[in-house]
Amino acid sequence: MTTTFHSTRSTTDSLTAKQAIRKGIADDGGLFVSDALGKTKVDVASLPGKSYQQIAAEVLGALLPDFTAEELGQCIADAYGEQWSDERITPLKPLGDDYVLELFNGPTSAFKDVALQILPRFMAHTTPADGDADEKIMILTATSGDTGKAALAGFADAPGTAITVFYPEGKVSQVQELQMTTQAGSNVQVAAVEGNFDDAQSAVKRIFGDRALAERLAGNSHVVLSSANSINVGRLVPQVVYYFSAYAQLLADQVINVGDEVEFVVPTGNFGDILAGYYAKLLGLPVKHLVVASDKNNVLFDFLTTGTYNRQRPFFQTISPSMDILISSNLERMLYYLSEGDTRLISMLMNDLNKWGTYEIPEELLAKIRQIFGTGWADEDQVRESIKHCWDENHYVIDPHTACGYYLLEQMPRDPLTPRVLLSTASPYKFPRVVNEALASTPPAPTSSAWMCWPTRPAPPPRPPCVVLRPPTCGSRTSWPSTAWRTTWRRPPRRCDSPLTALTDNSQPIHALPACIGFLFSDVTSRRSRHVQACPSLVTRGFLAAFHLQRANGVLLVFSRKAGIAMLPANGKIHVVC
Secondary structure (H helix, E strand, C coil): CCCEEEECCCCCCCEEHHHHHHHCCCCCCCCEECCCCCCCCCCHHHCCCCCHHHHHHHHHHHHCCCCCHHHHHHHHHHHCCCCCCCCCCCCEEEECCEEEEECCCCCCCECHHHHHCCHHHHHHCCCCCCCCCCCEEEEEEECCCHHHHHHHHHHCCCCCEEEEEEEECCCCCHHHHHHHHCCCCCCEEEEEECCCHHHHHHHHHHHHCCHHHHHHHHHHHCEEEECCCCCCHHHHCHHHHHHHHHHHHHHHCCCCCCCCCEEEEEECCCCHHHHHHHHHHHCCCCEEEEEEEECCCCHHHHHHHHCEEECCCCCCCCCCHHHCCCCCCCHHHHHHHHCCCCHHHHHHHHHHHHHHCEEECCHHHHHHHHCCEEEEECCHHHHHHHHHHHHHHHCCCCCHHHHHHHHHHHHCCCCCCCCEEEEECECHHHCHHHHHHHHHCCCCCCCCCCCEECCCCCCCCCCCCCCCCCCCCCCCCCCCCCHHHHHHHCCCCCECCCCCCCCCCCCCCHHHCCCCCCCCECCHHHCCCCCCCCCHHHHHCCEECCCEEEEECCEEEEEECCCEEEEECCCCCCEEEC
């Protein structure tokens, strides 16, 4: 049987798994999904005694049926071999009365290795037999920290591919930045972005959505674009395997019997890691709850408790940088499946998010989500406290991202009959300063209970101010926010006549920049919605300029974080909007 994939926003295209992996993202900006997900179940009773590689073959065979057993076997053998420090790949270890699933034993010490060691192998098998013999794949990837190094390491010197990684300058750890910028390989490029992860990710998505650019690259350079982010289904599905591996290890240790349910606590920002757990549930894994652990950038917490997703909010640079994300792309896939494949609804929601920075889902959909997903978040002090508490109680060191999950693990209600597994997403040695400071610190005074929400309990009361702006609800999702709401929260800019220069690394005025490969338009008067404009000459020098653009009153507004807002009339003369 050949499983077909289509966009979350339409059913126009019908692609095989290989085609979806090669393409990365749908033409309409949606993510590839398969309506066949869950029709084939994995036999959990057969898992005990199997190696990680054997479990991977069974799970990936169910998710990617157009790959032959021989192709999958080769990909798995190459991806999960001697480059891993533990032969179990993702070992499960006791953590007090609970368990921790170590996902960081790969070559870059992050959970992203699980998928990004095998994705290049998948890519090598996606070239159509009647395709262009000279065709090459250009991987464009945005990273909040760990994906970048894992992707660079996976694709380094891989034949027929090249990769460029964009990361937010100053918003990853020093170790993460050094890992990326020192990566060897003739086909790898790294670019720092002025802005945050959402800026970089939105720009990459925009480039993928530029059909004219894709046609030019294919025709002139024999290049196709793809992604190594979890928006690529080939990056997502390998993560499903370690949920089954954790269950197999619990069975082997006689902690559970076949059919017993398990709870998973997952630190996540882009929703990919926990979405893989939902995929595992659809494949037959007995998952009771999936708990979303967030840091101070708790957009997912607010969404899962209120049903309103709002990225128009302060962005915090935290000690868990890989979770500093306000646009969780993979949430779109979850909404698709729990809305029973309502592509029209998903398209409306994503359009609202792109246009207004917010959307609201129906109550009945929120109720279905909350039956499966719990949620909570930890602030900076609680993360540090959790690192120390985990060491003091269990003699086990965790990184700041895992600490968000550990804090929830300690606070959430416990069912003594249901084992709980915490996913440890990165090695603590990638964050030495934060971890050392936390271990040497004096624990803060006890705080009130965490802001959390569990599927079996009612939602907690609203948390104190610092909540995001939320527009009033009106009859139609397509008509709000109202003009009055926008006026309330958005101040028009003041104009002045200072010339705008020194926006780039070679001090070119903005009107002298070469033609750009993509534009993203947003409401710059709010100074909240941030997008990235990538110019080829800048990218080749390892620099990505961050501008915000909008057409207003016949002019083009361009925002630079360093130089303010510039107005470009038709004659090209530049004035600053202060």
